Amino acid sequence: MLAPPLASAWAHPSLELHHCRALKSGKVTPPRSRFTVTHQILWRSSVPIGARKKTRAHVIAPGKSPCSDSAATMRQNNSITQETQEGPRLRKYAWDTNEEYLFKAMVAFSMRKVPNRETTEISHVLLCNVTQRVSFWFVVTDPSKTHTLPAVEIQSAIRMNRNRINNAFFLNDQTLEFLRIPSTLAPPTDPPVPIWIIIFGVIFCIVIVATMLLILSGIQQHRRKNEGPSEMEDTEDKCENTITVENGIPCDPLDMKGGHINDAFMTEDERLTPL
Amino acid sequence: MAISPYLGGVGLGCLIVSFLVSLYYNTILTWVLWYLLNSFQHPLPWSACPLDLNRTGLVEECWDSSAVSYFWYRQTLNITADISDSGSVQWQLLVCLAASWAVLYLCVIRGIETTGKAIYFTALFPYLVLTIFLIRGLTLPGATEGLVYLFTPDMQVLRNPRVWLDAATQIFFSLSLAFGGHIAFASYNPPRNNCERDAVAIALVNSMTSLYASIAVFSVLGFKAANDHGRCLDGNILRLINAFDLPDQSISRDDYAAVLARLNTSRPEWAAGLHLDTCRLEDFLEKSAAGTGLAFIVFAEAVLHMPGAPGWAVLFFGMLFTLGLSSMFGNMESVITPLLDLGVMPRGVPKELLTGLACLVCFVSATCFTLQSGSYWLEIFDHYAASLNLILFAFFEVVGVIYVYGMKRFCDDIAWMTGRRPGLYWQVTWKVVSPLLLLTIFVAYISLLASTPPSYKAWNPQYEQFPSRQEKPYPGWVQAICVLLSFLPALSVPAVALVQLLARRRRKQQDVQQDVGPKLQDGGVC
Numbered sequence: 001m002l003a004p005p006l007a008s009a010w011a012h013p014s015l016e017l018h019h020c021r022a023l024k025s026g027k028v029t030p031p032r033s034r035f036t037v038t039h040q041i042l043w044r045s046s047v048p049i050g051a052r053k054k055t056r057a058h059v060i061a062p063g064k065s066p067c068s069d070s071a072a073t074m075r076q077n078n079s080i081t082q083e084t085q086e087g088p089r090l091r092k093y094a095w096d097t098n099e100e101y102l103f104k105a106m107v108a109f110s111m112r113k114v115p116n117r118e119t120t121e122i123s124h125v126l127l128c129n130v131t132q133r134v135s136f137w138f139v140v141t142d143p144s145k146t147h148t149l150p151a152v153e154i155q156s157a158i159r160m161n162r163n164r165i166n167n168a169f170f171l172n173d174q175t176l177e178f179l180r181i182p183s184t185l186a187p188p189t190d191p192p193v194p195i196w197i198i199i200f201g202v203i204f205c206i207v208i209v210a211t212m213l214l215i216l217s218g219i220q221q222h223r224r225k226n227e228g229p230s231e232m233e234d235t236e237d238k239c240e241n242t243i244t245v246e247n248g249i250p251c252d253p254l255d256m257k258g259g260h261i262n263d264a265f266m267t268e269d270e271r272l273t274p275l
Numbered sequence: 276m277a278i279s280p281y282l283g284g285v286g287l288g289c290l291i292v293s294f295l296v297s298l299y300y301n302t303i304l305t306w307v308l309w310y311l312l313n314s315f316q317h318p319l320p321w322s323a324c325p326l327d328l329n330r331t332g333l334v335e336e337c338w339d340s341s342a343v344s345y346f347w348y349r350q351t352l353n354i355t356a357d358i359s360d361s362g363s364v365q366w367q368l369l370v371c372l373a374a375s376w377a378v379l380y381l382c383v384i385r386g387i388e389t390t391g392k393a394i395y396f397t398a399l400f401p402y403l404v405l406t407i408f409l410i411r412g413l414t415l416p417g418a419t420e421g422l423v424y425l426f427t428p429d430m431q432v433l434r435n436p437r438v439w440l441d442a443a444t445q446i447f448f449s450l451s452l453a454f455g456g457h458i459a460f461a462s463y464n465p466p467r468n469n470c471e472r473d474a475v476a477i478a479l480v481n482s483m484t485s486l487y488a489s490i491a492v493f494s495v496l497g498f499k500a501a502n503d504h505g506r507c508l509d510g511n512i513l514r515l516i517n518a519f520d521l522p523d524q525s526i527s528r529d530d531y532a533a534v535l536a537r538l539n540t541s542r543p544e545w546a547a548g549l550h551l552d553t554c555r556l557e558d559f560l561e562k563s564a565a566g567t568g569l570a571f572i573v574f575a576e577a578v579l580h581m582p583g584a585p586g587w588a589v590l591f592f593g594m595l596f597t598l599g600l601s602s603m604f605g606n607m608e609s610v611i612t613p614l615l616d617l618g619v620m621p622r623g624v625p626k627e628l629l630t631g632l633a634c635l636v637c638f639v640s641a642t643c644f645t646l647q648s649g650s651y652w653l654e655i656f657d658h659y660a661a662s663l664n665l666i667l668f669a670f671f672e673v674v675g676v677i678y679v680y681g682m683k684r685f686c687d688d689i690a691w692m693t694g695r696r697p698g699l700y701w702q703v704t705w706k707v708v709s710p711l712l713l714l715t716i717f718v719a720y721i722s723l724l725a726s727t728p729p730s731y732k733a734w735n736p737q738y739e740q741f742p743s744r745q746e747k748p749y750p751g752w753v754q755a756i757c758v759l760l761s762f763l764p765a766l767s768v769p770a771v772a773l774v775q776l777l778a779r780r781r782r783k784q785q786d787v788q789q790d791v792g793p794k795l796q797d798g799g800v801c
Contacts, residue, residue, distance in 0.1 A: 182331045196312035196367075200374060203312075207377045214384050218627050 099169075100127060103138075106168050107154075110161040111140055114153065119143050155181050282675045284771030285668050289455035290613045291764040292664050296454070297606040297637055299656040301379065302644040303567070304599040305372045307592050309351060310571065312371070314588035321346035322579050340742035343576040348734045351571075355647045356735040359750055362647025369645045376638040379600065383607045383634075384627050387463050390604050397601040402484075404594035405491050411581070412494030421497015424560045425489060440719050444662060447716075450481055453669035456605030459612040469693045471701075492574070499577035500559035507554035511535075514549050566657075567650075570595060607633070651731055655749075658729075659757045663720060664764045670713040671768060677705050729757060 104125040111120040120140065130136035139148040158165065159181055166172055313320050324337035324345060332338070337345035348354050355362045382393040412418055432438055451457065457477075461470070505528060512526045515534065526534050538545070562573075578587045611633055614620075620629050644653055676685055682702065690696045732744035749757070 184330055195316045196309070199312045199315050200370065204374050204377065207374070207381050211377065211381050211384065214381070214389070215627055218385065218625060222625060 100130075102168060103127070106161075106165045107138065107140060107158070110157040110165070111149075111154070113161065114157050117149075117153075117157075151180075159184070282671060282679065282768070282772070283775065284768035285671045285675065286455070286613060287771055288664060288668055288764040288767040289453065290610060291767060292661060292668070293454055293456070293606050293609040294637070295656060295660040295760065295764070297603060297610060298641045299644060299653050299660070300599065300603060300606060301375055301637070302372065302641055302649065302653055304375045304379075304596060304603065305368055305645075306351065306567070306571065307595045307599060308371045308375050309368065310575070311589065311592035311596055314585055314592055317585045319579060319584055319588060320350070321575055322584070336736045339736070341576070343572050343579070344742065347571045347575075352650050353647050354650055354734050356733055356737065356745075357747065358648050358651040358731065358733070358753060360648060364642065364645050365647065365649075368649075369642060372638065372641060372645055376634050376641075379603055379607065380631060380634040382600065383604060383611070383630055386611065386626055386630070387460075387608070390608070394601055394604060397597040397604075400597045401594045404590050405488055407590065408495065408587075408594075409487070409491040411587070412491050412498065415494065415498035415581070417498040417501025418494035419497065420501060420556060420560065421493040421495070422490065424497065424557075425493040436719075437723070440716065440723070443712075443716050444666075444720070446482075447669070448661065448665070449485065450478065451602075451605055453665040453672060454605065455609035455613070459608040460605070462612065467692055470689070471693050471697065492569075495577045496573065497560065499573065499580070500556060500562075502577075502580050503559045504554055504556045507552055507559075511551045511554065514551060518545070518549055651733070654731060655753070655757055656760065659760045660764075663717070663724075663761045666713055666717045666720065667765045667768075670710060670717065673705065673709050673713065677710075682706065729754060 101122070104122045104127070107125045108120045108122045111117045111124075120143075124141045124143065125138060126141065127136050127138045140154055141148050158178060162173070162178075162181070162184070166176055169176060321343045324333035324342045326332070327334050334345070336349060340348075351368070353362070353365055381389075382397075383390050461468075461473075464470075508528045508531055512528070512531055515526060515538070535551070574591065575588070578584055578591060581587050607630075611630055614629065614633070615626070643649065646652075682705070686696050686702070728748055730746050730748045733747050735741065735745045738745045
């Protein structure tokens with residue numbers, strides 16, 4: 001049977017921390033002021049569909065009642081025997097007591113790094129309400145096992161060591177979610193010089209060099225043309241002189257110096273019919 | 276001027292319009308260049324949102340919209356929320372603007388001599404890239420949906436006359452009519468050129484290329500829509516699994532519909548409480564945009580999902596750059612050739628200097644588009660500078676050639692050039708169909724512009740319905756600029772006609788005075 005879902009919790013996978021209620025032998029202690037029912041550490045493993053790495057994606061429904069039994073022992077988890085649907089690419093992530101032990105060890109390790117809590121032992125970490133989706137609640141008790149530690153402390157401890165916990169299970173921040181612990185996102189790699197400036201510099205230099213080459217060759221051509229006509233003019237003068245000397249007939253039609261009216265370039269008034 | 280001195284204003288108007296168009300067109304090239312330069316890295320900069328200060332989450336503006344939109348609106352344009360808020364000059368865009376004008380100057384430095392060589396590359400490379408994209412696009416999943424969407428006519432949409440008006444104006448501008456570019460290029464042809472064959476070839480190649488490009492683009496858009504649809508389904512499936520604590524991957528995408536139906540019948544209130552998105556493929560297909568949105572947002576995102584994304588991005592933006600460059604050749608030709616013909620510069624000045632000065636003036640004028648509100652100004656120029664004026668100029672050109680110059684003389688000229696007279700089809704269309712069509716489009720366009728108050732869509736992160744763009748009306752001074760842009764080039768036609776009329780009257784008066792004076796002096800040489 002499907003449990004009633006809570007409305008908005010999973011639209012944006014938020015992470016919630018809850019404390020398990022203190023486990024006392026035989027008695028249910030009422031929630032202390034330091035932690036309330038809403039502060040429960042929930043550990044959940046979820047994997048996006050089609051991911052290469054296995055593990056099932058299971059998320060416990062929020063609002064599930066926290067561990068309320070007073071037994072000191074944890075509920076054992078069944079080994080997960082889900083069929084993979086995506087084919088041989090995915091492997092099953094078998095969750096057994098050894099993995100639980102490893103998890104408890106990682107949490108204890110994180111707590112030992114906190115200045116006051118060096119004496120945290122594995123036995124101080126308690127898991128409860130483990131579901132088939134590999135999601136559960138856990139608490140850390142103090143050495144005297146009388147009360148559980150506040151959520152904030154455990155939050156910050158786990159946050160510091162998130163990478164090592166992930167690597168212990170070969171998972172990442174998406175597949176191993178701690179509710180209410182926001183993951184510190186990796187900063188994007190920023191090269192010292194933005195790449196686009198490098199490419200821009202290359203292209204701009206090429207363009208400037210090519211433009212200079214074209215302009216210079218243009219200037220050279222211009223100079224060659226200027227020298228050319230001056231030579232031509234000398235020969236033309238000689239031509240005219242020889243012609244006038246030889247023939248005695250002036251080259252009137254080819255007179256370059258005088259202006260003549262060219263019929264082809266008459267004024268427009270006379271050429272076009274008036275409107 | 277050769278047809279009638281009174282129609283010289285058309286040429287001047289074309290010059291002004293080409294100048295305005297080349298200003299904003301090269302700014303689009305600047306944006307393409309910016310994206311091209313940023314494509315040489317992996318991962319692509321528009322693939323992920325930047326982190327906020329805490330490094331615990333993403334920047335809010337990016338989270339609300341999308342990484343691609345954020346890169347376009349914030350990191351490229353750094354756009355302001357209002358057109359009157361100009362902001363500062365974006366230095367990265369200014370630098371890219373200088374580079375694109377430098378590349379353009381390099382290609383048009385000696386006019387047709389260098390342009391003719393550059394165009395071998397800029398005209399052929401896009402076809403190569405389009406073919407590559409076509410092959411790649413057709414092999415992507417979801418391409419068939421995109422193609423089916425492209426080719427199925429939607430009768431509802433076709434019944435809207437606005438669609439036909441848009442199609443007519445689009446084909447008009449796609450053929451670059453009345454820009455003066457065709458005339459400028461054609462003036463370099465030998466006099467006896469088969470211009471009829473050239474005209475038909477231009478029209479056919481243009482349409483075929485549009486069809487080819489749209490097949491490539493829509494297959495990629497279909498892939499993107501299928502991708503988005505799949506992700507939407509995945510999000511819903513994850514929510515279902517989370518809520519009902521089902522084993523992972525127990526619901527596949529195909530089963531989703533059945534499972535949802537079962538849930539709706541058995542426990543409707545829970546299903547409603549989950550706030551599932553409705554995922555329909557048609558919605559994603561219809562979300563395709565046009566213009567800058569298509570290239571820089573939709574296609575940039577589609578390229579992200581292809582394997583080997585930086586390579587595809589480089590190819591795509593390189594193709595856009597060369598396409599824009601070849602269009603700019605036409606624009607610059609229609610700016611520089613009239614200046615050369617008018618003899619603006621003294622004879623000794625080399626052509627390189629004239630083109631350099633023209634490019635410099637255009638570059639300095641175009642820096643206004645690198646302001647933070649530059650994108651809004653570009654939209655204004657795009658809508659108002661070219662459209663009305665070109666239709667008017669085309670109308671004047673057709674009427675001037677056919678009615679003022681004379682259909683008979685024109686047909687004789689063509690017979691001299693091509694060897695045969697133009698057929699009945701050409702004569703009918705020149706005399707009747709084209710002027711009528713142009714007039715209809717002009718009137719429809721003006722009525723459309725007058726009926727709706729001009730407004731624009733602003734990118735405002737403070738808007739309640741962000742990421743939808745906020746519709747804002749143009750302030751008064753901006754509307755005045757729009758009107759100026761629309762009519763100033765067209766005013767050159769009556770202005771030049773008036774000037775010519777006055778000049779001729781004055782010359783007639785002078786001739787009359789000279790005749791009245793001593794008549795006997797013209798004895799000898801005429």
